[in-house]
Amino acid sequence: MFKNLSLKVIVFGFIFTFFSSFGQSFFLGIFNTSIRETLSITHGQFGSIYASATLCSSLLLIWVGKKIDDINIFRFAIYVTLLLSFSCFFFSKISSIVFLFIAIFLMRFSGQGMMSHTATTTVSRYFTKSRGRALSICWFGLSSAEFVLPVLMVFLLSLTTWQNIWTVIAILILIFLPIASFFLVRTVKLDTRESTGGEEFKEENIKQWKRIEVIKDYKFYIVSMNMLAMPWIATGVFVYQSFITESKNWGPFVIAQSFMSYSVFSVITLLISGFLIDKFTSRKLLIFMNIPLFLSTFVIIYFDAQFTAFIFLGLIGISNGLANVLGSSTWAEVYGVKHIGSIKALTTALMVFSTAFGTALFGILIDIGFSIEKIAIISALYILISFILLFLVRKKLNPILM
Numbered sequence: 001m002f003k004n005l006s007l008k009v010i011v012f013g014f015i016f017t018f019f020s021s022f023g024q025s026f027f028l029g030i031f032n033t034s035i036r037e038t039l040s041i042t043h044g045q046f047g048s049i050y051a052s053a054t055l056c057s058s059l060l061l062i063w064v065g066k067k068i069d070d071i072n073i074f075r076f077a078i079y080v081t082l083l084l085s086f087s088c089f090f091f092s093k094i095s096s097i098v099f100l101f102i103a104i105f106l107m108r109f110s111g112q113g114m115m116s117h118t119a120t121t122t123v124s125r126y127f128t129k130s131r132g133r134a135l136s137i138c139w140f141g142l143s144s145a146e147f148v149l150p151v152l153m154v155f156l157l158s159l160t161t162w163q164n165i166w167t168v169i170a171i172l173i174l175i176f177l178p179i180a181s182f183f184l185v186r187t188v189k190l191d192t193r194e195s196t197g198g199e200e201f202k203e204e205n206i207k208q209w210k211r212i213e214v215i216k217d218y219k220f221y222i223v224s225m226n227m228l229a230m231p232w233i234a235t236g237v238f239v240y241q242s243f244i245t246e247s248k249n250w251g252p253f254v255i256a257q258s259f260m261s262y263s264v265f266s267v268i269t270l271l272i273s274g275f276l277i278d279k280f281t282s283r284k285l286l287i288f289m290n291i292p293l294f295l296s297t298f299v300i301i302y303f304d305a306q307f308t309a310f311i312f313l314g315l316i317g318i319s320n321g322l323a324n325v326l327g328s329s330t331w332a333e334v335y336g337v338k339h340i341g342s343i344k345a346l347t348t349a350l351m352v353f354s355t356a357f358g359t360a361l362f363g364i365l366i367d368i369g370f371s372i373e374k375i376a377i378i379s380a381l382y383i384l385i386s387f388i389l390l391f392l393v394r395k396k397l398n399p400i401l402m
Contacts (some may be wrong), residue, residue, distance in 0.1 A: 005187070006134070009126050012184040013138030016077070016119035019177060021145035022088060022169060023111015025235040025355055026259065028104070030153045032241050034162045039097060043243060047363020050239060053101050054356035057109035058349040065117050065345025066211070073122055074186045080118050081177040084110040085170050092166035108352060116142070117348045120328040121341050122185070126192060129278065133328050136274025139324035140267060147263030150256040206399040208336035211343055222393050223330065224350055225386040229290050230323040231351045232358030233297075233379045234316055240362050244300075247372045254309045262313035262320070269321025282330040283397040287390060289326055290383050294320035297380040301373045327351070334399050 021027050028050075036046050068076050087106035094100050119138055127134040156165050214220050237244065241255040276285055296315035299308050331343050365375050 005192075006127070006130070008184045009123060009188060010134050010137050012077075012181065013119040013123040013134070014141035015177070015184075016115050016141070016179050017139055018141035018145045019084065019173060020119070021113035021149060022084070022109050022140055022173075023107040023109075023113070023115065024142070024145075024146060025112075025238040025359070026146055027149055027153070028107065029238040029241050030150060030157075030256070031162050034157070035094065035100065038094070039100060041097070042367065043240065044363045044367035045097075045360045047239065047366075049097065049101050050104055051356040051360035051363070053104035054352055054359065056106045057105050057113055058352035058356065059111055061113045061117070061349040061352060062345055064288075065114070065348060066342040068089040068118065068121050068345070069190070069339060069341035069392070072190070073118075073188050074181055077118055077181040077185060078178055079175060080110065081181065084115060084177075085174040086109065086169035088166050088173060092163045092170065094163075108355075112355070113348060116277050117344060121344045122188070124328050124332045124344070125190075125337050125340050126188065128193060131332060132282070132325060133274035133278025135325045135328050136270040136277075136321075137294070139270050139321075142324065143263050143270060145257055146266065150259040154253065154256050165276050178238075201398060205401055206336050207401070208338035208391075209343070210339050211346055213342055214335055214346070219334075219393055219396060222386075222389045223286065223334075224347065226286065226290055226390050227323065227327050227330075227347070228350060228354040229383050229386055230293055230316075230319050231380075233293065233352040233382075234320065234362070235355040235358040235377070236362035236379075237313075237316070239359050240366065243366055244372050246374070248304050248309070250306050250309055254306055256314070258309040258313040261310040262317035265314045265317035266321040266324075270325060271316045273325050277329055279326060282326050282333050283394075285322065286326055286330060286397070287387075287394055289322045290319055292322075294380060294383045294387070297376040297383070300376040301380075334397060336399070362373045 023315050032046060036042070041049075083106075087103070087110045090099075090106055091103040120143075123134050123138045124131060125311065149288065153165065209217075245255050273285065292315040296312050296319075297314040299315065303311075327347070328344070331347060334341055337342055361378075362375060365378075
């Protein structure tokens with residue numbers, strides 16, 4: 001299905017999305033209790049620190065992320081790798097609230113931000129008519145991490161301290177990622193594209209938007225509203241998973257085990273959505289993206305049994321699978337790939353910002369006494385409003401032909 005260089009680009013994307021997990025909320029949330037106990041802070045204090053650090057990382061990402069349009073991808077990948085390794089090592093040294101802020105800032109910027117940005121921008125730019133399938137396989141890396149790491153980390157935390165775990169992660173990154181990048185993308189240039197068998201691909205004929213033009217397009221904000229629902233709601237769930245288990249009396253390991261359901265449904269959706277995107281386009285699938293996420297809020301509102309945790313995270317996983325692929329392919333379809341690094345830097349920064357918003361909002365609502373059911377109602381209302389707006393403009397999302 002994919003030729004040699006194409007396969008290497010996909011494997012590169014898979015590896016980088018897998019390793020982006022160390023800066024993702026589902027992974028950092030595993031250490032929430034351990035860190036709070038070490039520093040003697042509340043849910044709300046942790047959430048405020050997490051949100052403010054994440055916000056700062058999103059602002060920096062807007063500027064740094066656009067550099068991927070100007071720098072050879074192999075060099076760029078090495079810079080990101082070194083930063084991620086240092087960030088993980090620094091995270092293992094958290095001993096105060098100030099160190100916690102810096103550590104979370106570094107992890108969110110290097111892990112969730114730059115690692116995923118590097119992977120998806122490289123794949124989105126390189127591929128043309130196979131972009132949907134390529135991105136679905138690329139994001140399979142993160143889904144694999146979501147399947148394996150929560151249970152593995154819970155097991156390792158029973159054997160050693162969380163500080164030791166982060167030190168080992170830093171060493172692993174420093175050894176593995178530079179070697180992988182060298183063998184996979186050292187020959188990939190900024191203008192390297194997927195071979196289309198001599199066919200002229202229609203995407204070359206669409207307008208190539210600059211970031212300043214995108215910012216002035218009202219449709220960008222409506223699509224973004226829908227794109228950002230998944231990050232801020234899921235982040236709140238992941239970071240405050242201990243609060244949810246306590247509220248529902250699910251037991252300490254239910255959410256970690258339920259991540260397997262989340263991951264399985266993410267993977268299934270990823271594999272299906274890639275083919276659907278290549279056949280029907282991202283623009284037509286976008287309207288369906290948040291329907292499972294909307295249904296997941298009703299599971300939290302109305303059900304308490306332990307098995308519903310698997311349904312809850314399974315539904316989030318379906319929306320996550322769609323969101324991961326659509327979040328990269330839609331922008332390339334609508335705005336072109338010439339400035340996709342700059343545009344993706346903005347959208348990734350917005351995504352990171354939304355996770356800061358979700359963390360802060362959940363933390364504040366928890367501290368003032370909101371139940372998880374009331375928080376789910378607020379989430380459902382946001383999804384519904386953004387869905388209605390998208391429905392109204394869905395026929396205006398076609399790219400502008402030159």
